[in-house]
Amino acid sequence: MIVLGIETSCDETAVALLRHDKRRWTLLSNKIASQEEIHTPYGGIVPELASRRHIEILRPMVEKTLEEANTPLNKIDGISVTHAPGLVGSLLVGLSFAKSLALGLQIPFIGVSHLEGHLNAPFLEHPGIPYPHIALVVSGGHTALYWVKQFGTYQFLGGTRDDAAGEAFDKTAKLLGLGYPGGPAIDRLAKEGNPRAIKFPRPKLPDYDFSFSGLKTAVRKVIEGKNGQPTQDHQLLMDLCASFQEAVIDHLTQKTMLAAKKKQVKAVLLTGGVACNSRLKEKLSESCRRATLKFFHPSPLFCTDNAAMIAYTGGHYLLQGKSSPMNLNALASLDLKNVKGAYGSCC
Numbered sequence: 001m002i003v004l005g006i007e008t009s010c011d012e013t014a015v016a017l018l019r020h021d022k023r024r025w026t027l028l029s030n031k032i033a034s035q036e037e038i039h040t041p042y043g044g045i046v047p048e049l050a051s052r053r054h055i056e057i058l059r060p061m062v063e064k065t066l067e068e069a070n071t072p073l074n075k076i077d078g079i080s081v082t083h084a085p086g087l088v089g090s091l092l093v094g095l096s097f098a099k100s101l102a103l104g105l106q107i108p109f110i111g112v113s114h115l116e117g118h119l120n121a122p123f124l125e126h127p128g129i130p131y132p133h134i135a136l137v138v139s140g141g142h143t144a145l146y147w148v149k150q151f152g153t154y155q156f157l158g159g160t161r162d163d164a165a166g167e168a169f170d171k172t173a174k175l176l177g178l179g180y181p182g183g184p185a186i187d188r189l190a191k192e193g194n195p196r197a198i199k200f201p202r203p204k205l206p207d208y209d210f211s212f213s214g215l216k217t218a219v220r221k222v223i224e225g226k227n228g229q230p231t232q233d234h235q236l237l238m239d240l241c242a243s244f245q246e247a248v249i250d251h252l253t254q255k256t257m258l259a260a261k262k263k264q265v266k267a268v269l270l271t272g273g274v275a276c277n278s279r280l281k282e283k284l285s286e287s288c289r290r291a292t293l294k295f296f297h298p299s300p301l302f303c304t305d306n307a308a309m310i311a312y313t314g315g316h317y318l319l320q321g322k323s324s325p326m327n328l329n330a331l332a333s334l335d336l337k338n339v340k341g342a343y344g345s346c347c
């Protein structure tokens with residue numbers, strides 16, 4: 001079976017082709033077009049510009065993906081597309097494209113949750129990840145812990161009460177005058193700073209709840225002490241980045257390890273755009289090693305938004321004979337709380 005994956009939920013246009021053969025998944029082609037330079041001048045994503053760009057480049061990208069994999073259109077057996085959550089205008093571009101192509105080719109399509117895609121992204125490179133496991137999804141839109149019992153069964157344990165971790169990185173970077181997206185910039189500068197230079201608070205919340213907005217405010221207070229402007233003091237900037245990042249990572253690591261211990265799993269997964277963060281990987285990996293737990297995370301290419309994870313997730317449901325109806329809608333928000341089975345298959 002060959003699955004075409006399409007992802008346009010935010011500001012990346014992504015297309016992938018995945019083959020399932022003899023119980024193995026092989027990625028035939030994977031393309032991502034970033035819109036970073038379109039949105040950078042605005043310091044954040046402009047939804048209208050994002051959807052217009054998806055319209056312009058989605059079709060040529062699909063053609064390029066097929067060409068690169070040496071696969072003609074009529075060899076595709078099914079299409080998997082992100083239909084939620086995300087920017088509705090952006091989602092509609094990918095979803096409408098997928099529906100039209102499925103109709104034209106007389107093949108099934110399935111709408112999957114972007115979040116479920118991230119939860120499965122580590123499997124693209126590590127097919128033997130054991131179940132049950134704890135998965136920490138950290139991106140620009142989400143921060144959540146799941147107890148994953150098997151493919152398609154995700155028990156939500158807890159999430160952020162305010163900003164997502166990636167959002168906190170982005171907003172803090174903006175305060176520091178570091179541009180958008182801020183995560184990679186903070187990660188880079190933090191390597192030269194002292195994580196103990198500034199004592200930022202560690203949020204104290206029950207169970208598996210997270211909070212990051214207080215940290216962002218704490219950074220603002222330090223900046224305001226310096227006339228409210230991004231600091232010109234390079235050492236202070238690096239120390240601020242390192243101290244802020246350490247506080248975020250301590251919070252994420254502590255809750256993840258608590259979940260792994262309480263649920264007595266054998267493995268921990270880290271996924272989503274913030275999973276690119278070098279210090280977060282280092283710290284979680286070390287904590288898992290001490291607790292004799294296996295630790296998995298995707299390569300940076302599969303941490304941030306990509307269509308391979310969407311093709312992989314939808315591909316599983318297509319293999320089970322499931323598909324979505326033509327009236328499937330795009331949804332801005334969608335909870336994956338205690339979901340059994342694909343959202344795409346039960347709508």
Ligand code: KG4
Pocket residue numbers: 010138139140141142165166167169170181182183184187272273274275276277278303304305
């Ligand atoms: O998963 P993703 O590509 O898009 C969403 O679904 O949101 O995640 C993007 C987020 C952004 O907030 C970005 O700042 C963050 O991931 N990010 C990082 C790093 N690389 C990307 N955050 C911290 N450290 C990084 N190295």
Ligand code: ZN
Pocket residue numbers: 114118139140272273304305
């Ligand atoms: Zn994402």
